Amino acid sequence: MSTFVPEPHLLESPRGRAWPQPPGTGPARPSSPAPPTTAAAVIVGAGPAGLAAASALWHLGVRDVVVLDRNGRPCGRFLDRIDTLKQRVLRSPYQHHPGVEGYRDCELLDFARLHWARLTETERREIRMAQSGHRSVVPVDVFEAYCRHVAALHHVDARTWRATARRVTPGPDHVTVSGPGFTVTAPYAILCLGEERRDAPAHWTDGAPLPDGVGYWDEPVPDGGESLVVVGAGLSAAHLVSNGLAAGRSVHWILRAAAERYQCADVNASFFRAEGRARFDGTSWADRQQLMRAQRRASVMFEFRPLFQQAEADGRLTVHRGREVRELTAVAGGGAAVLLADGTRIAGDHVALALGTTVSTGEALLGAGPAAVRDGWPDLDERTLAYRNAPRVLAVGAAAGMVLGPAARNIDGHRVATARVAATVAAGLEGRTLPQPARVPAAERYEAAVVHA
Ligand SMILES: Cc1cc2nc3c(=O)[nH]c(=O)nc-3n(C[C@H](O)[C@H](O)[C@H](O)COP(=O)(O)OP(=O)(O)OC[C@H]3O[C@@H](n4cnc5c(N)ncnc54)[C@H](O)[C@@H]3O)c2cc1C
Incomplete structure (x- = not known):
């Protein structure tokens, strides 16, 4: 083995x-x-x-x-x-x-x-x-x-x-x-x-467009700046975190889940084979929905783990686990901030949202x-x-x-x-x-x- x-x-x-x-x-x-x-x-x-x-x-x-x-x-x-x-x-x-x-x-x-x-x-x-x-x-x-x-x-x-x-x-x-x-x-x-x-829920911005200083994962992160806030739990979020660290930024990573999930793929390998597909074939709609909820979850490739663990240990990366976003706001003078449901406010030169698709x-x-x-x-x-x-x-x-x-x-x-x-x-x-x-x-x-x- x-x-x-x-x-x-x-x-x-x-x-x-x-x-x-x-x-x-x-x-x-x-x-x-x-x-x-x-x-x-x-x-x-x-x-x-x-x-x-x-x-x-x-x-x-x-x-x-x-x-x-x-x-x-x-x-x-x-x-x-x-x-x-x-x-x-x-x-x-x-x-x-x-x-x-x-x-x-x-x-x-x-x-x-x-x-x-x-x-x-x-x-x-x-x-x-x-x-x-x-x-x-x-x-x-x-x-x-x-x-x-x-x-x-x-x-x-x-x-x-x-x-x-x-x-x-x-x-x-x-x-x-x-x-x-x-x-x-x-x-x-x-x-x-x-x-x-996937766009940010409307209540994060009170129905308004994203504030200045906030962007999505499929948009370039502006060069420069000392800090970056990343929201999301998948591979796109991991790339944003890793790019921020590589550029010498201090990075805050906000996850709704209790912990980050490291996996080879988002999808369990059996679903690439006949036996995995057979679990969907002909089963009830409710069962399929349940399987999809359970089996299609955001995760990060294993290779990122040592990098992130080291960055967290030496203080370059702060991971906010099990936290819900309540609001996104611009910061006077540049940058943006994320207000969490527990009242914590996390500000950075840029906030990148990687909320999936x-x-x-x-x-x-x-x-x-x-x-x-x-x-x-x-x-x-x-x-x-x-x-x-x-x-x-x-x-x-x-x-x-x-x-x-x-x-x-x-x-x-x-x-x-x-x-x-x-x-x-x-x-x-x-x-x-x-x-x-x-x-x-x-x-x-x-x-x-x-x-x-
Ligand atoms: C960053 C990232 C990394 C990924 N890595 C992997 C990976 O390693 N392996 C993997 O298997 N999957 C990966 N995926 C999942 C990935 O999205 C799919 O594998 C793949 O892109 C899906 O191909 P697709 O053709 O279905 O969609 P897309 O690649 O999105 O192609 C759909 C195309 O249709 C066009 N289109 C849509 N609507 C219209 C319209 N009305 N008129 C004209 N054109 C239209 C779009 O512009 C687009 O060009 C990744 C996804 C992302 C976002």
Whole structure:
């Protein structure tokens, strides 16, 4: 039995190295500034989920795809968020890659090995860890280059347009996706919208906008200043704390939980496997909600622990555990302050809020009826991930959480969702329907999956 020893230097991969694309797969841009008016399938969102969906359709022979993204760059928002936080490695291991389930393309681990000469000794050791089936960390540089490779290989760049969808109108035979200056009609639409950042509760500011000196995790922290206050318990908060310490600031970290939670991933590893998903499959709505509450909790990668413990011991970091925020205020002369429910006031040159994310359900585009959102989750068919009230519209990503479990929001979950969605779209375009699987009681399915895992 080996003991996991966290090493903070694993978090420090270099960023911004040049990564050549394999010969013949250079990125191509769309030939027209506006998307075409028709397609076989339209994908909204070009994050890791949209990239996986477009690539899976390509393998199934569906090439007339239009991908629409606000940012316009495959995986752009994901990488922008990561770079704003100065995150250098992914949380998910090499096995979680935005490739296509069932097709042995060059996978993330193969890709990293092909670029061995570019990697540091630490990064090479992580590859060996992955090869021996252990947890490993993936440099953001490698992941970005791999996403470019996947996008180029499956012609996703050439099918991606910078465009913001405002409306998705489902009809009996087609779906129309429209926004400023464009309308695309296709037999199927796949919503890969990801998650939006969670805003501060209105009562923290008495309904007013955030005061000066307060920002969110996906906004840059202004340079300079001697002190930083961070609110939140997840990996984004940890990056903000660690960046503040690295810049020589004194940092206050406010947590609602009684203690910080150190874990490899936010999601228990079993939920990336069949037996974990089977715990969601066919079980009652209330049970799924309970599982989601219990299993999707903010946590921080182990590697931060020695760093934070040392900083707390020598007084550079003060952790306020089990504390509720009551109010955010600006401070005259600069900076901001957080008033806690117990009356403590914590001021700093900047207050950074890392309160997590909320699932984009599709309701803003589809409307309340077709999205049929319940308790924050859209109503999706469990077999196809199609909206039950709009069967030509399907979802990949966090929105599929109540079908696939907490891993639906992660890169690995996208591969599982994509396999179902792409097969449904390809079969529908060919005029086939997917065979109905035999209904097996959920408890039996769970036991069978555990036996075969
Ligand atoms: C800092 C950070 C680090 C993370 N690290 C990991 C990790 O290591 N491993 C992991 O598995 N997961 C990680 N996650 C979770 C992560 O969010 C997902 O894995 C991944 O980004 C989800 O991909 P997605 O395509 O569903 O969403 P996104 O990456 O958010 O992509 C959705 C895209 O859709 C676009 N979009 C949304 N609405 C519209 C619209 N109306 N019109 C046009 N475009 C639209 C958005 O602009 C965005 O580009 C991390 C999350 C964060 C915030």
